[in-house]
Amino acid sequence: MSAPSPSASAIRGRVIAVSIAAALGGFLFGFDTAVINGAVDALAGAQSGFDLGVGLKGFAVSSALIGCAVGAWFAGPLANRFGRIPVMVTAAVLFLASSVGSGLAFGVVDLIIWRIVGGFGVGAASVIAPAYIAEVSPARMRGRLGSLQQLAIVTGIFVALLSDALLADVAGGAAKPLWGLTAWRWMFIAEAIPALIYGIMSLRLPESPRYLVAKGEFEKASEILTTVTGTVDVKAKITEITGTINTERSESLRDLRGNRLGLKPIVWVGILLSVFQQFVGINVIFYYSTTLWQSVGFGESQALTITVITSVTNIVVTVVAILLVDRVGRRIMLLVGSVGMTLTLGLMALAFSFGTLENGAVTLPDPWATIALICANAFVVFFGATWGPLVWVLLGEMFPNSIRAGALAVAAAAQWVANFFISTTFPAFAEIGLPFAYGFYAFFALLSFFFVYFKVAETKGKELEEMKDDARVERRRRAERT
Incomplete structure (x- = not known):
C-alpha cells in the first residue's frame, strides 16, 4: 500500500x-x-x-x-x-x-x-x-x-x-x-x-521536481510533487513537465531576433521597463541616502535613522502592492507611480537648487530641507508600491512561452547594467550639483509615463498562454500558405 x-x-x-x-x-x-x-x-x-x-x-x-x-x-x-x-x-x-x-x-x-x-x-x-x-x-x-x-x-x-x-x-x-x-x-x-x-x-x-524530471529521476520528483506541491495526478504532471522541458531545449537567444533594431518589439519593451526602473534613481536612495542626509545638515546618527525609516516604508508599500496588483492592474499602477515619482523627484531637484555650499557640504534653508526629506520618502512610496515589484511581475507575464526564458535573461541583464550606471555616476552627478542629479531622474520618471501609456499592455487576468509571439505566428501562417 x-x-x-x-x-x-x-x-x-x-x-x-x-x-x-x-x-x-x-x-x-x-x-x-x-x-x-x-x-x-x-x-x-x-x-x-x-x-x-x-x-x-x-x-x-x-x-x-x-x-x-x-x-x-x-x-x-x-x-x-x-x-x-x-x-x-x-x-x-x-x-x-x-x-x-x-x-x-x-x-x-x-x-x-x-x-x-x-x-x-x-x-x-x-x-x-x-x-x-x-x-x-x-x-x-x-x-x-x-x-x-x-x-x-x-x-x-x-x-x-x-x-x-x-x-x-x-x-x-x-x-x-x-x-x-x-x-x-x-x-x-x-x-x-x-x-x-x-x-x-x-x-x-528538496530539489526542484522540474530538475529531477529533466534528469530522469521520476521517483524523487513524484515524491516532491506529492508531499510539497500537493499534485493530485502526479503522472500527468510529470508528462506535462517533460513536454515543456523538451520544448525549451529547442529554443535559443536567436528566437529574440526581430525587425526592431535586431530584437522583437516585446523584448525591447521588457528591456526598457528594466532600464526605466533603475533610471529613476531608486538605488541612489538606498546606496547613498546616509551621505545625502548628512549633506543637508543631519548628523550621521540622524541620517542613518532616516535611512532605516525609509527602508521600513519600502517594506510596507511593497506589501500594499502585493495586495493591490491583482485587483487594480499593472498598467494603471505603473502610470500612477510614474506621475508620483516625477513630482517628488522634481521637487527634490528644486529643493536642492536652494542649497548653499559650506565647507564642502550642501546646506538647505527652511523649508526646503523638510521638503527634500518628505519628497525622498514619498518617492520611495510611489516606487515601492508600483515600479519596484510590478516590473518583475510584468517581466514574468508579458513574454510568450516560446521566448520567455531568453527574454527574461536579457531584460534582467539590462536591469543590472542600468543599476550599475546609475550607482556609479551619482557621485559625479552630485559633484555637478544635486539639482542636476535629481532632475535627471525626474526626467526619466516622466518619460516612463509616456512609455507605459503607449507601449505597455495590461496583463491582469490573462493566462500565460494568451501571450502570443506574433512574429512566430505570422511565420507559421506564411508556411501554411506555401
Missing part, C-alpha cells in the same frame, strides 16, 4: 516553509546591495586608509553589480546542469566569503574584488530563488509565494540599514573603533550570519 497523501493544510505549511527558506536568497540580495550605505562615507575618509575619490567611491559602491550580471547570466545553466540546491548553497558560500573579505579588506582593490564576489551570489540568488519557488509552488499559491522574493529583498535592505545604524551608534560613528576593528568593517561582516543560515537551510530544501 502507498502512503496516504498529506492533508491540504500540511502541504500548505510545507510549501510556505520551503518558499520562505528559498526567499532568504532575496534577503541576502537586498542586504548585500544595501550594506555599503552606512560604510561608504567612512571608506571615503582619509582616516580609513582608502581615501576614495569621487569616481572610485562610485565604483566601490556599484562594483558588486558587475558580479550580479555575471552571476545571473550563469546561474540558469548551472542550475540546469547541477540542480537548484547546489547553486543556492554556492551563492551562500559567495555571500559568506564576500562579507568576511570585505570586512577585512586591506585596500580598495581587494574590497572591490570581494564586493564583486558577493555580486556573483546576488546575481545567482536573483535568478534561482524566484525560479525555485515557482517550480515547487502549487498553481493556486504561486503568485503570493512568488511575491516573497520581492518582500525578502526589501526586508534585507531594511536589516542591512538597521544593522549599519546600530553598529555606528554603538561605536559613535562608522569610522570609529569597535571590538578591535572599525565599525564599518563590522557592517560587512554582519552579513555572515544570514549567509550561514541561508546555506544551512538550502541544504535541507
Whole structure:
C-alpha cells in the first residue's frame, strides 16, 4: 500500500516553509546591495586608509553589480546542469566569503574584488530563488509565494540599514573603533550570519521536481510533487513537465531576433521597463541616502535613522502592492507611480537648487530641507508600491512561452547594467550639483509615463498562454500558405 497523501493544510505549511527558506536568497540580495550605505562615507575618509575619490567611491559602491550580471547570466545553466540546491548553497558560500573579505579588506582593490564576489551570489540568488519557488509552488499559491522574493529583498535592505545604524551608534560613528576593528568593517561582516543560515537551510530544501524530471529521476520528483506541491495526478504532471522541458531545449537567444533594431518589439519593451526602473534613481536612495542626509545638515546618527525609516516604508508599500496588483492592474499602477515619482523627484531637484555650499557640504534653508526629506520618502512610496515589484511581475507575464526564458535573461541583464550606471555616476552627478542629479531622474520618471501609456499592455487576468509571439505566428501562417 502507498502512503496516504498529506492533508491540504500540511502541504500548505510545507510549501510556505520551503518558499520562505528559498526567499532568504532575496534577503541576502537586498542586504548585500544595501550594506555599503552606512560604510561608504567612512571608506571615503582619509582616516580609513582608502581615501576614495569621487569616481572610485562610485565604483566601490556599484562594483558588486558587475558580479550580479555575471552571476545571473550563469546561474540558469548551472542550475540546469547541477540542480537548484547546489547553486543556492554556492551563492551562500559567495555571500559568506564576500562579507568576511570585505570586512577585512586591506585596500580598495581587494574590497572591490570581494564586493564583486558577493555580486556573483546576488546575481545567482536573483535568478534561482524566484525560479525555485515557482517550480515547487502549487498553481493556486504561486503568485503570493512568488511575491516573497520581492518582500525578502526589501526586508534585507531594511536589516542591512538597521544593522549599519546600530553598529555606528554603538561605536559613535562608522569610522570609529569597535571590538578591535572599525565599525564599518563590522557592517560587512554582519552579513555572515544570514549567509550561514541561508546555506544551512538550502541544504535541507528538496530539489526542484522540474530538475529531477529533466534528469530522469521520476521517483524523487513524484515524491516532491506529492508531499510539497500537493499534485493530485502526479503522472500527468510529470508528462506535462517533460513536454515543456523538451520544448525549451529547442529554443535559443536567436528566437529574440526581430525587425526592431535586431530584437522583437516585446523584448525591447521588457528591456526598457528594466532600464526605466533603475533610471529613476531608486538605488541612489538606498546606496547613498546616509551621505545625502548628512549633506543637508543631519548628523550621521540622524541620517542613518532616516535611512532605516525609509527602508521600513519600502517594506510596507511593497506589501500594499502585493495586495493591490491583482485587483487594480499593472498598467494603471505603473502610470500612477510614474506621475508620483516625477513630482517628488522634481521637487527634490528644486529643493536642492536652494542649497548653499559650506565647507564642502550642501546646506538647505527652511523649508526646503523638510521638503527634500518628505519628497525622498514619498518617492520611495510611489516606487515601492508600483515600479519596484510590478516590473518583475510584468517581466514574468508579458513574454510568450516560446521566448520567455531568453527574454527574461536579457531584460534582467539590462536591469543590472542600468543599476550599475546609475550607482556609479551619482557621485559625479552630485559633484555637478544635486539639482542636476535629481532632475535627471525626474526626467526619466516622466518619460516612463509616456512609455507605459503607449507601449505597455495590461496583463491582469490573462493566462500565460494568451501571450502570443506574433512574429512566430505570422511565420507559421506564411508556411501554411506555401
